[in-house]
Amino acid sequence: MDRETQATVRRFADWRWNEVPLHPYKEDGAAPFRAITRQTLFNDPGFACELRYFEMAAGGHSSLERHGHMHAVLILRGEGHCLLGETVFAVRQNDLVTIPPWVWHQFRATAGAPMGFLCMVNQARDKPVLPSDEELAAMRRNPTVAAFLDG
Ligand code: MN
Numbered sequence: 001m002d003r004e005t006q007a008t009v010r011r012f013a014d015w016r017w018n019e020v021p022l023h024p025y026k027e028d029g030a031a032p033f034r035a036i037t038r039q040t041l042f043n044d045p046g047f048a049c050e051l052r053y054f055e056m057a058a059g060g061h062s063s064l065e066r067h068g069h070m071h072a073v074l075i076l077r078g079e080g081h082c083l084l085g086e087t088v089f090a091v092r093q094n095d096l097v098t099i100p101p102w103v104w105h106q107f108r109a110t111a112g113a114p115m116g117f118l119c120m121v122n123q124a125r126d127k128p129v130l131p132s133d134e135e136l137a138a139m140r141r142n143p144t145v146a147a148f149l150d151g
Contacts, residue, residue, distance in 0.1 A: 005044050015055065015077060015116060017041060025054065025062065035060030043123065050123055055116035056080070056109040059151065064106040064136075069125035071105070073097035078115035081148060082107045086139070088148045091115075104131065104139065108151060 010017045017039055025036040035057035043050040053076065054062065064083070073082075079092035083106045084099060091097060091107075097117075099105045109115035131139065140146040 003045065005046055010041075015114075017053070033061060033063040036062055041118075045123075048123060049120050052119050052121070053116060054107075054119060055114055056107065057114050058109055059111050060114075061108040061151070062106055063128070063130065064104060064149070065128035065130055066102050066104045067126050067128045068101050069122050070101055071097070071099040072120040073099065073107075074118040076116045076118055078109060078113045080107060080109040080115040083145060083148050086142055086145060088144050106149075108148065111151075 010019055012018075016022065020039045020041060023038045023040075025033050025038055037055050039053045041051045041053055055077065056062065073096065075091050075093055075095045075097070077093060079090070082089050082091050082097060083104065084097070085103045089097075107115070107117065140149065
């Protein structure tokens with residue numbers, strides 16, 4: 001009841017925000033991801049949402065997953081590709097990506113440079129689901145998707 005939100009300014013330098021912990025992407029379980037870090041920029045209980053910054057090193061990628069909650073993504077740095085359902089999109093700095101509920105999604109940085117994005121999510125949200133072997137095989141029948149997944 002007496003919780004108070006502190007007024008803060010966190011300075012940005014070298015693609016990191018000072019005083020905001022830097023985490024490996026996911027600490028729990030064995031989701032197939034590579035070379036990606038997370039900073040949670042805003043998650044005050046007074047908000048309904050959280051804003052996180054994810055950054056993939058060159059050639060890195062997020063896990064291929066889906067879930068009932070949505071993502072609002074702003075590509076902040078670099079370029080790469082994202083898979084949304086069965087479509088592969090080229091994405092670059094300042095592009096906006098809306099990921100609806102239960103759509104398979106994955107982000108991949110280009111081989112040459114890091115890619116970073118802001119991702120807004122509801123604070124209350126369900127856990128991501130990874131594809132089964134059968135679902136992955138079905139996705140791979142689309143050659144464009146298979147090429148994307150193979151990096
Ligand atoms: Mn997700």
